[in-house]
Amino acid sequence: MAGNSIGNEFVVTSFGESHGKCVGVVIDGCPAGLPLSEKDIQAELDRRIPAQPKIVSGRIEKDKVEILSGVFNGFTTGAPIAMMVANKEADSSDYEAIKDLPRPGHADYPARVRYGGFNDYRGGGRFSGRLTVALIMAGAVAKKLLSTLNVDVLAYTTAIGKVKMDNSLSPEEIRERRYKTAVRCPDSTCAEAMEEAIVEARKEGDSLGGIIECIALNVPVGVGEPLFDALDADIAKILLAVPAVKGVEFGLGFAAAELKGSENNDQYQMHHGKVMTLTNNAGGILGGLSSGMPIIVRVAVKPTPSIAKEQRTVNLSRMEDAKITVKGRHDPCVVPKAVPVVEAAVATVLADHMIRAGLIPKVLKEKK
Numbered sequence: 203m204a205g206n207s208i209g210n211e212f213v214v215t216s217f218g219e220s221h222g223k224c225v226g227v228v229i230d231g232c233p234a235g236l237p238l239s240e241k242d243i244q245a246e247l248d249r250r251i252p253a254q255p256k257i258v259s260g261r262i263e264k265d266k267v268e269i270l271s272g273v274f275n276g277f278t279t280g281a282p283i284a285m286m287v288a289n290k291e292a293d294s295s296d297y298e299a300i301k302d303l304p305r306p307g308h309a310d311y312p313a314r315v316r317y318g319g320f321n322d323y324r325g326g327g328r329f330s331g332r333l334t335v336a337l338i339m340a341g342a343v344a345k346k347l348l349s350t351l352n353v354d355v356l357a358y359t360t361a362i363g364k365v366k367m368d369n370s371l372s373p374e375e376i377r378e379r380r381y382k383t384a385v386r387c388p389d390s391t392c393a394e395a396m397e398e399a400i401v402e403a404r405k406e407g408d409s410l411g412g413i414i415e416c417i418a419l420n421v422p423v424g425v426g427e428p429l430f431d432a433l434d435a436d437i438a439k440i441l442l443a444v445p446a447v448k449g450v451e452f453g454l455g456f457a458a459a460e461l462k463g464s465e466n467n468d469q470y471q472m473h474h475g476k477v478m479t480l481t482n483n484a485g486g487i488l489g490g491l492s493s494g495m496p497i498i499v500r501v502a503v504k505p506t507p508s509i510a511k512e513q514r515t516v517n518l519s520r521m522e523d524a525k526i527t528v529k530g531r532h533d534p535c536v537v538p539k540a541v542p543v544v545e546a547a548v549a550t551v552l553a554d555h556m557i558r559a560g561l562i563p564k565v566l567k568e569k570k
């Protein structure tokens with residue numbers, strides 16, 4: 203099962219399974235001299251689970267990070283940073299009964315065929331949303347690296363099911379308000395309607411999806427490596443590796459297809475001696491390079507596949523039709539939990555590309 207690493211200079215390798223001993227990450231290539239502690243990582247992990255139990259599953263693990271290597275005297279050393287979180291709350295009892303019944307919307311069936319039945323199927327194993335803990339840990343380090351250049355990455359919910367946020371808020375408002383609501387939407391009125399929609403779906407034994415927007419501020423011009431390592435291509439790749447993400451768009455995205463060039467082009471102007479564009483339909487990336495405008499990317503998250511409603515499936519040992527009711531603890535909507543994951547994913551790619559572009563040195567100057 204290869205393909206568990208991403209990045210060129212800031213190389214992130216994820217390991218672990220949903221119901222195994224732990225979920226972990228190794229970061230190879232993190233510059234030396236970055237102040238880093240378990241507290242920094244823990245703060246990001248704590249943001250994963252919304253505090254409001256109405257809209258989250260029973261698997262509310264207090265994930266506790268352990269840094270195993272690569273940090274000495276409070277600073278990164280330049281050696282691989284290994285981090286892990288133990289799986290304490292895993293309850294595998296519900297999975298034995300459905301071992302031969304692939305859950306619709308999950309990777310159970312293709313994974314069983316691909317790995318000849320040897321894969322750890324408990325809780326989705328390697329394909330579980332739980333694995334996003336590794337991404338959060340990597341992202342926490344990436345965000346600290348980016349902060350040395352004042353680059354800020356902010357993700358937030360803009361839609362849950364059919365409830366959409368159409369207010370445009372300033373980055374300061376988004377930064378300050380997004381984690382104040384259970385759904386991680388910075389517009390509190392809209393957030394209430396989103397919460398109600400989730401509660402309603404849960405009552406029906408069903409689930410909802412949504413949209414997460416992520417903005418990256420202060421990214422210098424020219425970050426990216428055309429052609430196949432284009433900045434947008436690499437961001438899209440990591441985001442599509444987040445479970446349940448089914449679509450990615452930058453700037454106007456699919457809506458640009460309906461416009462004329464004169465409407466879509468971002469025209470230039472001088473602003474306090476700086477080159478800016480009048481609009482940002484491109485979402486801050488042109489030709490695979492950052493344009494200096496905020497990077498704006500959105501992901502579409504599908505409704506949680508595990509639902510309480512009875513569904514059709516097949517029994518793979520008997521090769522006959524069957525029915526399945528997925529038990530266990532599942533979120534009726536994974537969008538709120540995915541918000542810090544999207545932020546971590548975008549930060550991870552930006553850190554990698556900024557090291558590649560020579561903007562982040564291999565040894566950081568120690569702040570006195």
Ligand SMILES: Cc1cc2nc3c(=O)[nH]c(=O)nc-3n(C[C@H](O)[C@H](O)[C@H](O)COP(=O)(O)O)c2cc1C
Nearest residue numbers: 308309329330331445446507508532533536539540
């Ligand atoms: C943070 C996070 C948590 C998730 N939790 C669950 C869950 O509790 N139940 C579930 O059915 N799916 C959950 N998912 C989604 C599934 O893992 C995912 O849909 C499934 O593995 C199939 O992958 P795909 O949707 O990318 O094709 C979660 C996803 C994320 C990002």
